[in-house]
Amino acid sequence: MEKVGIVGGGSVGLLLASYLSKSGFHVTIYTKTDEQANKINKMGVTLESGMSLTRVSVKSVTFSKIKEFNDDILFLAVKQYNLNEVLSTLQNLKGKVSTVVFMQNGMSHIKDLNKLISKADNVYVGIVEHGALKKTPTDVKHTGIGVLKIGCYFQNENGNCPVHIWKRLSEVGFLTEVHDNWMEIMEKKLVVNGVINPLTAIYKVTNGSLLTNNYYFETMKLLFEEISSIYKCTEEDWQQIIEICHKTSQNRSSMLKDLEDGRTTEIEAITGVILDKAKKSGVHLPYNQFLYNSIKGMELQREEGGYE
Amino acid sequence: MEKVGIVGGGSVGLLLASYLSKSGFHVTIYTKTDEQANKINKMGVTLESGMSLTRVSVKSVTFSKIKEFNDDILFLAVKQYNLNEVLSTLQNLKGKVSTVVFMQNGMSHIKDLNKLISKADNVYVGIVEHGALKKTPTDVKHTGIGVLKIGCYFQNENGNCPVHIWKRLSEVGFLTEVHDNWMEIMEKKLVVNGVINPLTAIYKVTNGSLLTNNYYFETMKLLFEEISSIYKCTEEDWQQIIEICHKTSQNRSSMLKDLEDGRTTEIEAITGVILDKAKKSGVHLPYNQFLYNSIKGMELQREEGGYE
Incomplete structure (x- = not known):
């Protein structure tokens, strides 16, 4: 099974991490602080959805400590105002990644989508129409059941849409769809x-x-x-x-x-x-x-x- | 000495009442509530200015109880949004008054200045550039020493600017000036x-x-x-x-x-x-x-x- 990395331990990062882990992927959350990484490594991530609580085991590493790409697919679930810093770091990492998904709200990140095309075969955007609330550094509540809409920004000759990931996410309750008219x-x-x-x-x-x-x-x-x-x-x-x-x-x-x-x-x-x-x-x-x-x-x- | 009435027991009404009373005028405050009128009749009004506290004896009557004009000069120290109601009552009172002064903030009362010209020989506007804070129903603080600027809107053949009032107010510490360019x-x-x-x-x-x-x-x-x-x-x-x-x-x-x-x-x-x-x-x-x-x-x- 592929390895999936998520940069950002906020509400969207934790939500994605828990559904991806439920889908059977090996998930690593790259956090801002050592403290959150330690907590996630110790306690996993707990997802609250409706009346059910699910605890999944997830690996976590402090973002500033990574030196090379270790994942097949990488979700960038940081806020727009932290994106530049994250991209600078990623541009200088060793190796490559198959797929990067930009998960920012708003549209100021459109100008940054081309910054990783030398590092990734596929660059996607994710438009989150799910509601999420981070309750603690390791607990997230799925407050609004919606759709994660995926759009393809860039694909090189090796590129290949990871359709199976969207399919698995949808199957475990996190509806994900690919849309051509993502803009x-x-x-x-x-x-x-x-x-x-x-x-x-x-x-x-x-x-x-x-x-x-x-x-x-x-x-x-x-x-x-x-x-x-x-x-x-x-x-x-x-x-x-x-x-x-x-x-x-x-x-x-x-x-x-x-x-x-x-x-x-x-x-x-x-x-x-x-x-x-x-x-x-x-x-x-x-x-x-x-x-x-x-x-x-x-x-x-x-x-x-x-x-x- | 002339009798001065003040409609409104808010910060400006109490401030004016205390300075007019210090100037030797017989002052009556017309309040909205019986409760405030009773308190003022019992305790007078206390003026705080700088380090000094002055308590003056002031008469008070609930506004809704008056049936006729009892004063020589009447200050309307109510908020703009209460002015219409006050004017309706005054238009139906018996008798007349020599001078009316409109003390509202803003400019929405300009259209109402002509409503008492059959009841008063002089109609003035007062532009309050003093700061006042009402601390209790009978206590007021003079928070900003400025100028009360007076403008003449209307004067009939009996009209006569009550210059001595502005002069006395200025003498006791409440600077008051007449201005032609009041608009x-x-x-x-x-x-x-x-x-x-x-x-x-x-x-x-x-x-x-x-x-x-x-x-x-x-x-x-x-x-x-x-x-x-x-x-x-x-x-x-x-x-x-x-x-x-x-x-x-x-x-x-x-x-x-x-x-x-x-x-x-x-x-x-x-x-x-x-x-x-x-x-x-x-x-x-x-x-x-x-x-x-x-x-x-x-x-x-x-x-x-x-x-x-």
């Missing part, structure tokens, strides 16, 4: 995140409040219309955002949680990308600009100890 | 409030954070520029806003305090007026629109018990 899927997700994430973060409310509070709803509509002017959205896209707010009405968005828990947010990979695209077209997006500055300001305020 | 002064203050108040309220920060946090500073600049397009502001106006943030760096703006303490904010009288003016000129102000919707949404959220 479009990514943009649709970017629009959804660009609307829901900054607003819930700035108002400090659950997703459902954007529907029940008329003023917030109005703001959400104005923001969507502004983003639509760049991404050519349809009424259907708007209805989908409303549906997502309904379905996840009790959830706190990842951006809100990041702010609350003192982590850097993904504002660069979401609103930052929207603003960049608009700038290239010479269009000014004031709502997005305001939200971008505000979330960056809140990150700074929090670093200075003033976040309430 | 301009009011607009300048509106611009200052339109920039500082909504931003500090949405970010939940002291005024100084708008200067020290680069992202908030950038947002403040963009907001100022947008408002400038309507109110023809100058570089000097921008410098003044910066100076005010410096001088009041530790203060929480009234809008932030209103939200935190569960009161309605003055967003209608500030950002609402700016948006109305822009609308009449056919101009769209996205930053102001976003802030207006956001603060209104936060008021609603707080009513629903969700304000954090």
Whole structure:
């Protein structure tokens, strides 16, 4: 059975690790800290899904300690703002890997996808439409059953889509599909995140409040219309955002949680990308600009100890 | 000595009452609740200014109980959103009053200034550039020594500017000046409030954070520029806003305090007026629109018990 590496011990990394391990692959999680690696080596990873708890045995190594590629397939499950550092390290490792999958949210990593084409036969992107919550360094909860959508960015003459991996993941309850129109899927997700994430973060409310509070709803509509002017959205896209707010009405968005828990947010990979695209077209997006500055300001305020 | 009435037992009402009483006038505060009126009648009003505490004896009557005008001069020290109700009552009282002074923040009350011209010989506006904090229903702190700027809106054939009142107020430490260009002064203050108040309220920060946090500073600049397009502001106006943030760096703006303490904010009288003016000129102000919707949404959220 192939060896699978996952860079990043966050919620998506742990979730993938547990399903891949359940699928029978030999999984190694490359963590940021020695502490988390030690815990995973000692206790494995525990997956909570619905009413069931599954503990799987997973190997773990601190990322900074690896010197060469040891896996056949490597998932990069780090946040966008840590990606550059991870890529620099990987570019200098000995050896090669068959497949790399970029698992970042947002779209700022699109420009980085070509950085490993000399190191991998296949470069994929993974668009995670599953919900996951990291409860401890070794415990993850599968909070939203969705789909992991896979897109092929690059394949060299030795390249070969590892279809069996997606198939095995789906079989053990982690639905995974390959899509040709992955760029479009990514943009649709970017629009959804660009609307829901900054607003819930700035108002400090659950997703459902954007529907029940008329003023917030109005703001959400104005923001969507502004983003639509760049991404050519349809009424259907708007209805989908409303549906997502309904379905996840009790959830706190990842951006809100990041702010609350003192982590850097993904504002660069979401609103930052929207603003960049608009700038290239010479269009000014004031709502997005305001939200971008505000979330960056809140990150700074929090670093200075003033976040309430 | 003339009898002076003050409608409203908030911070400005209590501040005015104590200085007017120190000046030797017979002062009556018309309160919203019987409870506050009883307390004031029993304990007087205590003014804290610098290191000194002064207790003055002031009469108080619940506003809803008055049937006729009993004073020579009447200050309307209620919030903009309570003004309509107060004016309806005053329009139906027996008798007349020599002078009425409208003490509201913002500019939404401009349209209401003519509603008492059949009841008063002089109608004035008062622009409060003093800081005041109501500590209890009978205790007020003079937190910022500034100027009360008075402007004459209307004077009939019997009208006569009560210059001696402004003079006496100034003598006891509450600087009061009459200005001809009161409309301009009011607009300048509106611009200052339109920039500082909504931003500090949405970010939940002291005024100084708008200067020290680069992202908030950038947002403040963009907001100022947008408002400038309507109110023809100058570089000097921008410098003044910066100076005010410096001088009041530790203060929480009234809008932030209103939200935190569960009161309605003055967003209608500030950002609402700016948006109305822009609308009449056919101009769209996205930053102001976003802030207006956001603060209104936060008021609603707080009513629903969700304000954090």
